[in-house]
Structures are given as C-alpha cells and as structure tokens.
Amino acid sequence: MATNEAGAMKPVAEEVVGLLQGLGVSETHWRAGTRAVHSPITGETVAHVAEASPAEADAAVERSVAAFEAWRTVPAPRRGELVRLLGEELRAHKTELGRLVTLEAGKILSEGLGEVQEMIDICDFAVGLSRQLYGLTIASERPGHRMMETWHPVGPVAIITAFNFPVAVWSWNAALALVCGNSVLWKPSEKTPLTALAVQALFERAVRAFGAAPEGLSQLLIGGAEIGAALTDDARIPVVSATGSTRMGRIVGERVARRFGRSILELGGNNAAIVCPSADLDLALRGIAFAAMGTAGQRCTTLRRLIVHESVYDTLVPRLAKAYGSVGIGDPREVGTLIGPLIDKAAFEAMQTALDAARAAGGRVHGGERLQVGGHADAFYVRPALVELDEQIDIVKHETFAPILYVLRCTGLPEAIKLHNGVPQGLSSSIFTNDLREAETFLSAEGSDCGIANVNIGPSGAEIGGAFGGEKETGGGRESGSDAWKAYMRRATNTINYSRALPLAQGVSFDI
Ligand code: UN1
Numbered sequence: 001m002a003t004n005e006a007g008a009m010k011p012v013a014e015e016v017v018g019l020l021q022g023l024g025v026s027e028t029h030w031r032a033g034t035r036a037v038h039s040p041i042t043g044e045t046v047a048h049v050a051e052a053s054p055a056e057a058d059a060a061v062e063r064s065v066a067a068f069e070a071w072r073t074v075p076a077p078r079r080g081e082l083v084r085l086l087g088e089e090l091r092a093h094k095t096e097l098g099r100l101v102t103l104e105a106g107k108i109l110s111e112g113l114g115e116v117q118e119m120i121d122i123c124d125f126a127v128g129l130s131r132q133l134y135g136l137t138i139a140s141e142r143p144g145h146r147m148m149e150t151w152h153p154v155g156p157v158a159i160i161t162a163f164n165f166p167v168a169v170w171s172w173n174a175a176l177a178l179v180c181g182n183s184v185l186w187k188p189s190e191k192t193p194l195t196a197l198a199v200q201a202l203f204e205r206a207v208r209a210f211g212a213a214p215e216g217l218s219q220l221l222i223g224g225a226e227i228g229a230a231l232t233d234d235a236r237i238p239v240v241s242a243t244g245s246t247r248m249g250r251i252v253g254e255r256v257a258r259r260f261g262r263s264i265l266e267l268g269g270n271n272a273a274i275v276c277p278s279a280d281l282d283l284a285l286r287g288i289a290f291a292a293m294g295t296a297g298q299r300c301t302t303l304r305r306l307i308v309h310e311s312v313y314d315t316l317v318p319r320l321a322k323a324y325g326s327v328g329i330g331d332p333r334e335v336g337t338l339i340g341p342l343i344d345k346a347a348f349e350a351m352q353t354a355l356d357a358a359r360a361a362g363g364r365v366h367g368g369e370r371l372q373v374g375g376h377a378d379a380f381y382v383r384p385a386l387v388e389l390d391e392q393i394d395i396v397k398h399e400t401f402a403p404i405l406y407v408l409r410c411t412g413l414p415e416a417i418k419l420h421n422g423v424p425q426g427l428s429s430s431i432f433t434n435d436l437r438e439a440e441t442f443l444s445a446e447g448s449d450c451g452i453a454n455v456n457i458g459p460s461g462a463e464i465g466g467a468f469g470g471e472k473e474t475g476g477g478r479e480s481g482s483d484a485w486k487a488y489m490r491r492a493t494n495t496i497n498y499s500r501a502l503p504l505a506q507g508v509s510f511d512i
Contacts, residue, residue, distance in 0.1 A: 239264065324385075
C-alpha cells in the first residue's frame with residue numbers, strides 16, 4: 001500500500017489523499033479550505049481544511065445541547081452499543097488510520113498503530129462501563145429511610161486535543177462521555193485536523209450502523225484559538241477537557257472556572273526516572289531509551305529527567321550516550337526508524353533554545369543537532385539530546401516538547417526524591433530498582449508526587465485501564481480508566497422516606 005510498483009515510498013501528499021479517500025472523508029473538508037496542513041515528514045502542504053466560523057461553532061453547540069437532551073434518555077448499555085460499533089470501525093480501519101497518524105503527526109508506524117489500538121482499548125473499556133456507572137446505597141440515620149447516590153449525564157463535553165496524540169486523547173474523553181450520556185464537541189490541534197476528520201468519518205459510520213443516534217452527537221470544530229475560547233466560555237458546555245501546554249491550560253482552567261464549569265486538564269509533564277544501585281541496568285537502558293527518545297520526545301509522558309545514583313552513573317550514562325548516538329532517525333514510515341521528525345520548526349527552535357540555555361549553565365550536551373533527511377528544508381529531524389548537569393538548573397524545570405534528557409547524579413534516595421519532586425509539573429514518574437524498600441518508598445506518600453508512578457518501567461506508554469493525569473501544573477485532571485468517568489457525569493444524592501413518619505436528620509424537631 002505504501003510503496004509503488006518499483007518498491008519506492010509513495011509521495012506523502014499522494015498517500016494522505018489516498019488514505020482520506022479510503023477512510024471516507026469527503027473532499028469538501030480537506031481540498032479547498034483556508035488552513036494549510038503540513039506533514040512533518042517532508043514539511044510539505046498536504047491538504048487545506050475548512051475552518052469553523054464563530055457562528056458555525058455557536059450552531060454546533062446548539063445542536064450538541066439538543067443531541068444531549070435526547071441521548072441522556074437512551075439506556076447506558078444501549079449507548080455502549082454505539083461505542084462498541086465505533087471500536088469495530090477502528091479495528092477495521094486500524095492500518096489506514098494509524099498510517100495517517102504517522103503522516104500527519106510524524107510518529108513511527110508502530111506508534112501510529114499503537115495510538116489507534118489505544119482508541120480500540122478505551123472503546124472496549126467504555127462498553128463495559130456502560131453496564132456499570134455504579135452509584136452507592138448509603139445507610140440512613142433515620143428509620144424507614146434510604147439514601148443513595150445516582151450518576152446522571154451532565155451535558156455537552158468539549159474536548160480540546162494536542163497534535164502529539166491527535167486521535168487517542170479524543171477517544172479517552174469521547175468514549176467515556178458518550179456512554180455517560182453526553183454529547184461531545186471536538187477541537188483538534190490546528191496541526192492535525194486530518195486524522196480528526198478521519199475519526200469523525202468513522203464515528204459517522206458507527207452512527208449509521210447503530211441506527212437512531214441524535215444528530216450532532218459528536219461534532220468536529222476545526223479552527224484556532226478563537227474556537228477554543230468560544231467553547232471555553234460557553235455556559236451550555238458544563239465540562240471542558242483540555243490536553244496541551246500548561247500555558248494553554250491556565251487560560252482554559254481560569255475561563256471555565258469563571259462560569260463555574262468543570263475542566264479536566266491534562267497539561268505539561270516533566271517526568272523523571274530514578275536509577276538506584278540495585279537496578280537491572282539492561283532493563284533500565286531499554287526503558288529509558290523508549291521513554292526519552294520515543295515519539296521524538298513529544299509525549300506528555302516523555303522521560304525528561306534522569307536521576308542516577310553515583311555508583312552506577314559511569315556504567316549507565318556512557319551506554320545511554322552510545323544508544324543516543326546510534327538510534328535510527330528518519331522517515332517514520334521506514335522500517336528501522338525509531339525517531340521521526342519534530343512536528344515543526346517552532347519545536348526545533350524551542351529545543352535549540354533549551355540546549356543553549358543548558359550549555360550556558362555548564363551542561364555537557366551530547367547530540368541535539370539537526371539532521372537532513374531526504375533533503376526537505378521544512379522538515380525538522382534531530383538527534384535526541386542527552387545533557388549531563390551538575391544541578392537542576394532553571395531550564396530543567398520547563399517542559400521543552402522535544403527529545404532532551406537531562407541527566408543528574410545523586411547520592412541516595414532521599415536526595416533523588418527531592419530532585420524528582422522539585423519541578424512545577426507532576427504527571428508521570430518511575431524508579432528502576434530491585435530493592436523493595438526503595439520501590440515502596442518511591443510509591444508512598446513521601447515518594448513521587450506525580451499522578452503516575454511506576455517501578456521498573458519508564459514513565460510513558462500507560463495502558464488505558466488506569467486513571468491518566470497528574471498534579472501541580474499538570475492540571476489535576478484524570479482521564480481514561482479507573483473512575484475517571486465520574487468527571488463526565490453529575491452526582492445526585494437521594495434520600496427516600498418509605499415510612500409514615502417524618503423524622504428530621506440530626507434529631508432536629510419542627511412540629512407544626
Ligand atoms: C500524551 O502524550 O498526551 O502514556 C498522552 C502514554 C500514552 C498517552 C500519552 N498512553 O505515553
């Protein structure tokens with residue numbers, strides 16, 4: 001599919017068009033719009049998408065409210081059937097959609113496919129959930145009374161997503177929101193609207209197979225910051241789930257809070273791993289390599305800081321530097337490539353600025369230089385950078401969305417945990433150790449302060465079954481598994497009196 005008869009790789013733009021057509025995306029959406037879409041593989045323009053106007057966004061919210069009012073009365077297991085059908089579409093089109101993720105976001109094919117698998121997994125999870133959504137029965141202090149807690153649909157949910165997981169993050173939110181009885185409105189990243197269009201087309205196929213879903217149950221709004229602002233400020237939208245930078249999340253969080261809406265924020269990470277004296281260094285090396293270099297350092301869970309005990313530093317770090325020097329960098333469609341391009345020039349420049357700051361502060365930088373791949377002037381490939389530092393300087397406290405791993409030396413676990421927690425973000429973390437005490441201390445109340453803490457695996461690549469998100473500047477939101485569904489529902493506490501008396505709580509008397 002990807003190669004022509006001579007075995008050469010198809011031109012990127014041609015392949016994008018073929019995939020969009022195969023996935024059933026109407027040409028009106030991507031042929032003649034005003035916003036250009038680029039592939040980071042070559043930097044070329046591959047499509048022009050149409051953007052929603054403010055008036056169109058307003059009408060979409062109106063439709064979303066109407067869709068919600070109908071959908072909330074559909075029994076939850078039946079709602080789950082729609083999500084099951086969406087999962088079936090994703091299974092049937094995994095290869096094409098995964099490939100389109102690769103072409104639009106630049107991640108290697110195995111990660112593009114992995115992203116679609118993550119969507120399938122959350123659909124399965126949500127289908128199971130659709131027969132649960134459990135409330136509680138609570139013991140009442142009054143005779144002849146019963147108390148319970150009921151979970152109800154909450155309303156339209158806005159989903160704002162980032163380029164790096166252009167489709168999976170939508171699915172974590174949408175699959176849960178839909179089984180919970182809500183409608184959804186999706187504003188994808190301006191950098192990755194094509195995969196969003198493809199997912200919307202698959203959703204519409206699932207709706208057709210389902211039969212009677214309300215019109216406008218899931219809508220796509222392509223546009224820039226003004227569309228994000230419109231969704232954020234709209235009181236008809238009770239929940240706004242936003243994934244992206246801390247800068248963006250601070251704006252969204254404040255604006256949603258001003259109107260007493262609820263936000264689910266999944267913002268910057270500054271994830272670290274601690275390597276202890278007892279660590280299995282072969283395993284640690286593999287875990288670190290994937291977490292730090294995978295997805296070209298463009299995951300919110302990417303490993304950005306490595307804290308290594310002095311007794312293993314001189315064994316581990318030179319091996320790591322060697323892996324950095326030899327890792328396959330290039331066209332993400334090619335077998336053997338492990339690191340694809342950065343998303344764009346701005347990402348490359350941010351990386352160079354951070355490396356300059358590290359150098360100026362005495363950091364020893366290995367790698368980080370630009371590489372020419374295929375002679376494309378507008379494509380930004382880099383060798384991942386390893387930066388040895390004597391202390392946790394200012395630049396380390398910022399999330400630079402690029403493959404930079406800062407390496408620090410430590411003398412013991414208390415110092416390592418202090419360094420570990422000494423940044424403003426709190427998404428994901430890990431420890432490599434075979435010492436039970438060290439592992440459990442890291443996971444304890446005085447250990448990692450992150451929303452995700454792992455032992456003997458890196459901080460990235462989480463499964464959908466757990467709640468995903470983090471603390472501090474990461475925003476506090478939780479998406480995906482565990483009881484994250486509760487953020488997409490409203491809770492009602494019910495007290496029912498089945499007696500003939502009317503005792504008041506707390507023994508209060510009020511006899512008329
Ligand atoms: C993100 O980078 O926005 O844990 C999400 C992981 C993936 C999700 C990353 N499952 O790395």
